Amino acid sequence: MEKKQANRPILLIVIAVVFIIFLFMFLSQPEKGESNNSNEEQLAKLLSEIQSVGQVQVYFHYDQQSEQQFLSVTQQQKLSGVIIVAQGANNTDVKTMLKETVGHVLQIPSHRIQVVPMQIKGENK
Template identity: 25%
Template sequence: MQSPETEGSGEKQQLERELEELLRQVEGIGEIRVMLTLEEENNSIYASESGGTKVAGVLIAAQGADDLTVVQNIQEAVQALFQVEAHKIKVMKMK
């Protein structure tokens, strides 16, 4: 049996991979890297009332992020998927 931290880490990595795969399909986005932070409570992953893991913040490095429309599309997608406030999402241009 995995500890809550191990389970949360695996779920976090899966969410990151799935978001990367999805965003790669969006026009204007090339290579992309995603890092999520999850809310924690007493050193265990916080489960929201809906039963899922709650995302606290998102950092994305993406080719194409020099286009403001691409950045806006990424931010709106993340907000829709994870119900994360805009100020908790940072999109940066990948070199």
């Protein structure tokens, strides 16, 4: 009977340590939406500064890959494509320049980058 009571504090400590480790792992991971949006916004701001481009919106597409590690499963995101919506994308030179620039910056092939013209507010659909 005394052995069972002696093991209880040790078991409680082990459970508390495991709980703290899992809690730390989940709290230390950045929110997916936060980091992605800031990167998209930063790229959009940079691209909008290029001559003749105008206003820009950027969307990143990620492939998720699960990876089994000791005591956890991590989700790694691999950038697989980009959509760029820009006011100046009606001009083929601007469209080509945007594709090449984003391809070099993000190190992805140009066929994974889609550049489309932005609809001007008040324009008929």
